[in-house]
Amino acid sequence: MYARMSEITTASPDTESPKRHDILCAAGDLFMRSGYGETSVDAIARAAGVSKATLYAHFPSKEALFATIIHDACRTHLAVTSVLPEGVADLRSALRGMGRDLLNFLLQDRALAIHRVVTAECQRFPELGRAFYDNGPGLFRRALAAWLERQQGAGRLRAGDMAVAADQFLGLLRSGLYLRATLGLARPAEAEIDATVQEAVDTFLRAFAPPD
Amino acid sequence: MYARMSEITTASPDTESPKRHDILCAAGDLFMRSGYGETSVDAIARAAGVSKATLYAHFPSKEALFATIIHDACRTHLAVTSVLPEGVADLRSALRGMGRDLLNFLLQDRALAIHRVVTAECQRFPELGRAFYDNGPGLFRRALAAWLERQQGAGRLRAGDMAVAADQFLGLLRSGLYLRATLGLARPAEAEIDATVQEAVDTFLRAFAPPD
């Protein structure tokens, strides 16, 4: 079921010292959990098992450390190619598989935390919203639009702007469930996720299937 | 165009002293702009033109002040009855008017700020997400579902669960534009908003119009 969920790419240089790695891990956890303002450098150093001086030897400031964390996190995303298959026999089941993979990915603790932190701090760090969007939702949206255009070319979808259709399919997927998850309300059960995906696909295909 | 946007209800007791009012206004602005952790009580007192001691005479703690601000803000919402008209001649134009009013409301600075702050702090203050959802998205969703059921009863919509349809219509409205707005990316232009609403209504009606 979650087989493809393991296919997550994270672009990390990994030419880093062990201590630097510990600092990044600890800072990532704390920033994701509590946001920028409520996370202290003391707490990060303590959690990483290093002194503050060591931390400041690797990062010039708390802001720089935060920016590094978030930008790295924004480059962690679904392997788009594995979720949008090339050879499609049945469009409905392809949409269902893709929708389930994507929604499960979006509802992960880590993904929700990134979205929360970026939403919270994008006023203080204006480039953050852009980095997140371009590496996450925007990237997937473009790939999905291109994929839908190929389906359209194969006669499986009616005429129309597939960029809009992509946005709308993602909107249908996120409808309700995802909003409630970002607000920290009850984590959706597996069955609820599947139902949302199925409803999204049904509605999407009723609206975008070619007229017969 | 924005005529109905003025119909916003804010439930405030208003049996408050002038200083208390000043404190609430200043704290609201600062918390909305910078979040909880980055807003200091000093800054609030300064902006309100009172001393910190006065502030603490009205509110027992920074947390209590924050909770008051946010809970008040959550009770500021669209006057649902004005956006969901009773007598509907043309469903398409009713959906368009409602969609435009709602999307314009959601894209206001104030509404975006509340959503951002609640998203950011709902882990630290778990009851916040619930209060926001129940007074905002959840409230409107229920009203919209009931409204859609009446349209369904009048034969203007096909059979199906109108709670799901309501979530999906809201998802279509928020598709793309709203996500980008919450991330602080370019504020959408009037024309872009209208286009999004129109596309949402078109897709929704293609999927939910009664089969002929």
Add this chain to the structure above:
DNA sequence: GTCTATAGAAGGATAGAC
């Protein structure tokens, strides 16, 4: 209720030894 003044803790950042 409102102020000034301050306590006491915690914040980010650094000096200097190793």
Add this chain to the structure above:
DNA sequence: GTCTATCCTTCTATAGAC
């Protein structure tokens, strides 16, 4: 690079005068 110890600022919250 890494540590301990510390600087200075800012934080939340309160005491005491009016």
